[in-house]
Amino acid sequence: MSLKVLANRVLDRDNSRDTERDSLSHPASSETGEVGQEYRPVPRLETNQIEYEERAAIIEYDGKIPRDWAEGYARLCTMQRPENVSEARWQQVLLHAGRFIDRWAASTSALGWSTLDIFGVDRMRPEGDEHMAGLIWQLHDKDIVAISEDAIVVEIHGGARRSFRPHLDTANIARRVPLWEMGDG
Numbered sequence: 001m002s003l004k005v006l007a008n009r010v011l012d013r014d015n016s017r018d019t020e021r022d023s024l025s026h027p028a029s030s031e032t033g034e035v036g037q038e039y040r041p042v043p044r045l046e047t048n049q050i051e052y053e054e055r056a057a058i059i060e061y062d063g064k065i066p067r068d069w070a071e072g073y074a075r076l077c078t079m080q081r082p083e084n085v086s087e088a089r090w091q092q093v094l095l096h097a098g099r100f101i102d103r104w105a106a107s108t109s110a111l112g113w114s115t116l117d118i119f120g121v122d123r124m125r126p127e128g129d130e131h132m133a134g135l136i137w138q139l140h141d142k143d144i145v146a147i148s149e150d151a152i153v154v155e156i157h158g159g160a161r162r163s164f165r166p167h168l169d170t171a172n173i174a175r176r177v178p179l180w181e182m183g184d185g
Contacts, residue, residue: 064106073101075180082182096139104144111149117166119178132176135164
């Protein structure tokens with residue numbers, strides 16, 4: 001079972017538990033507890049924060065993924081689509097990010113690939129400046145077939161292959177952010 005499927009199952013389970021907690025199993029008769037203490041409701045975390053934390057923990061520990069990638073992917077899965085990205089493109093990015101986390105993240109990280117090399121994007125113009133984008137943004141409908149320290153090989157239409165190499169140009173690094181920071185000002 002993939003980490004993405006496992007994370008979604010945990011979220012579904014917890015969402016149903018949260019729904020059950022929203023209704024009382026017996027009517028509340030007073031604002032005091034059984035031992036005469038005043039009743040104070042326990043504050044609940046925002047749903048996205050709970051989803052984010054659970055996804056990050058599952059991804060990091062079960063997948064042996066670096067913490068910043070695990071947290072970033074969890075944030076990506078729970079954040080709203082940036083306004084400057086089409087719905088179809090956003091769904092494609094989420095799909096490729098999930099596949100990458102499941103299949104390649106642990107080994108790619110161990111080989112020294114950076115967060116921006118994999119998940120980077122131009123903050124203001126993600127669709128317009130692909131040479132600054134990381135691997136996930138550039139995949140479109142391509143599949144990863146091999147990784148090494150200096151290249152990730154992707155298969156494109158008809159079995160042809162293309163190598164993706166790390167970005168060595170640091171001139172525009174301030175414009176590059178991980179996908180999960182696209183909406184941050």
